Amino acid sequence: MNTLTRGLQAHGVMAHYLDYSSSYLGYGSDYFWRLASELGSPDIYDRLRRFTLALIPKYDLFHFHFAQSITFDQTDYPLLQQAGKSVVMQHWGSDVRLYSVAKKSNPYVLVKQNEQIVRRRLSRVSGHVQHCIVADKELLQYVKEYYPQVSVVPVMIDLTHYTVEEEWKPNERLLIVHAPSHPGIKGTNFVLKAIEALKEQYNFDFKLVQGMSHEQAKEIYKQADLIIDQLHIGSYGLLAVESMALGKPVICWISDYMTEQYPAELPLIRANPDTIQSVLENLLQERDCLPEIGIRGRAYVEQHHDMVKNSRRILEIYQRLQSI
Known part of the structure; x- marks a missing residue:
């Protein structure tokens, strides 16, 4: 508003x-x-x-x-x-x-x-x-x-408030961020369960963003290598848009129905409660793909948001x- x-x-x-x-x-x-x-x-x-x-x-x-x-x-x-x-x-x-x-x-x-x-x-x-x-x-x-x-x-969103780091590369230890406004609806329990299981095999950092001002949260998003939005709703919202505007790759559940409705170039990484752990594991193993997904996300937001x-x-x- x-x-x-x-x-x-x-x-x-x-x-x-x-x-x-x-x-x-x-x-x-x-x-x-x-x-x-x-x-x-x-x-x-x-x-x-x-x-x-x-x-x-x-x-x-x-x-x-x-x-x-x-x-x-x-x-x-x-x-x-x-x-x-x-x-x-x-x-x-x-x-x-x-x-x-x-x-x-x-x-x-x-x-x-x-x-x-x-x-x-x-x-x-x-x-x-x-x-x-x-x-x-x-x-x-x-x-x-x-x-x-x-x-x-x-x-x-006001794109002048979201800058993209040139030639961004992921941190040595990936920083994965999840920022649930409503943990139940956003699937936070499934995210936390997947994170705990993967930490037994992989070295990465995880940050849960809650109760912060928008500006404080945005500073953390800027540091992130991967941002997890929601796993239930089936469409994306403001967090995904802001994250893409910062050039960050985003995980979000997009239903089959909405996949057909959105523009074909939507670069979100799809995951739901059943697949979040395997999707995260694939990204931890194939981290080199993250910057390119981020670049496509910024272009998508410039076009549509x-x-x-x-x-x-x-x-x-x-x-x-x-x-x-």
């Missing part, structure tokens, strides 16, 4: 980012309201509605994320509609992933939320919002029956909605 805002600003748009949660990642925001401590207040929803009314004259379009809105209780949607404002919802993964749908094409999938709750949420939100954005066709599966219009725009290009695509969606 922070990156999208800066991308829109680069195109001359007045865009601001409102955040209610204080994340340890430390991305920063234009407006911040530490709302968690106030949700028990008896007048909080009245205050949020007044806040919405104060924002309405200042903006033409409201872009929400994770099935949320300004007021949390969705009472702001009618206010925005009455004021003639365009509204976009962007879904990111766990807020829409449906197990009954996902398991048809991905036997390793895990979900974080009860399917009935997710479906009720989608029905409620899509009753007010006409246009939805998702990052790939894995997420498209879950939302397409709910929204009249769905656009696929890949996640974006650039902040300037992808924020332009979202701006074009805004412009179409405004013309309607």
